[in-house]
Amino acid sequence: AQSVTQLDSQVPVFEEAPVELRCNYSSSVSVYLFWYVQYPNQGLQLLLKYLSGSTLVKGINGFEAEFNKSQTSFHLRKPSVHISDTAEYFCAVSELVNNNDMRFGAGTRLTVKP
Amino acid sequence: DSGVTQTPKHLITATGQRVTLRCSPRSGDLSVYWYQQSLDQGLQFLIQYYNGEERAKGNILERFSAQQFPDLHSELNLSSLELGDSALYFCASSVGGFQETQYFGPGTRLLVL
Numbered sequence: 001a002q003s004v005t006q007l008d009s010q011v012p013v014f015e016e017a018p019v020e021l022r023c024n025y026s027s028s029v030s031v032y033l034f035w036y037v038q039y040p041n042q043g044l045q046l047l048l049k050y051l052s053g054s055t056l057v058k059g060i061n062g063f064e065a066e067f068n069k070s071q072t073s074f075h076l077r078k079p080s081v082h083i084s085d086t087a088e089y090f091c092a093v094s095e096l097v098n099n100n101d102m103r104f105g106a107g108t109r110l111t112v113k114p
Numbered sequence: 115d116s117g118v119t120q121t122p123k124h125l126i127t128a129t130g131q132r133v134t135l136r137c138s139p140r141s142g143d144l145s146v147y148w149y150q151q152s153l154d155q156g157l158q159f160l161i162q163y164y165n166g167e168e169r170a171k172g173n174i175l176e177r178f179s180a181q182q183f184p185d186l187h188s189e190l191n192l193s194s195l196e197l198g199d200s201a202l203y204f205c206a207s208s209v210g211g212f213q214e215t216q217y218f219g220p221g222t223r224l225l226v227l
Contacts, residue, residue: 032212032213036218043116043118043206043218043219043220043221044204044216044218046216046217049213051213090157094212094213099212100162100169100171100212101172102147102159102172103159104157104158104159105156106156107156107157
């Protein structure tokens with residue numbers, strides 16, 4: 001079965017600085033990859049997803065992620081963060097074959113300081 | 115606003131009791147998913163329904179069950195509740211399967227005392 005590891009539980013960063021949230025996955029088959037954001041007291045919202053094709057995926061709010069099959073990684077990046085980006089970010093994976101499950105990482109708490 | 119509604123927002127109950135959580139998907143979405151989010155186990159997929167039929171099963175306990183009705187709303191039934199069932203329960207909906215964008219509701223926070 002697939003699994004996800006988010007390498008940082010907390011990432012503090014100053015406003016307007018770049019940020020990278022790291023995600024590694026494990027699966028014996030091809031996968032779909034997702035990044036979701038959860039703002040306080042809200043449900044999750046999709047930032048971006050990789051299904052196939054270009055390995056650089058652009059999402060909402062200026063975020064992008066790069067799928068690296070050899071490294072089994074799907075790191076999320078933003079060149080300049082805002083205070084409003086403070087939230088919990090979840091990486092998730094679902095397998096193409098037996099597309100009947102989704103596994104989430106433990107989450108990365110991004111805190112943007114003024 | 116994702117378009118997915120969940121009721122109730124909060125639920126406090128006692129051990130051994132049974133509760134029902136309700137979810138209405140976005141208009142046009144045929145799939146409904148249930149997730150549990152807790153501090154010790156993180157975010158876990160429980161079960162998926164597609165157009166009224168069970169499509170996929172995750173880490174759902176035998177004490178839990180769900181169904182999707184003809185109008186596509188879904189209910190998650192939790193019985194013989196234990197302290198460890200205290201968590202945030204999310205419903206999400208999508209057009210089709212896991213590769214589709216899932217839209218999450220605001221969640222139901224369950225506290226078992």
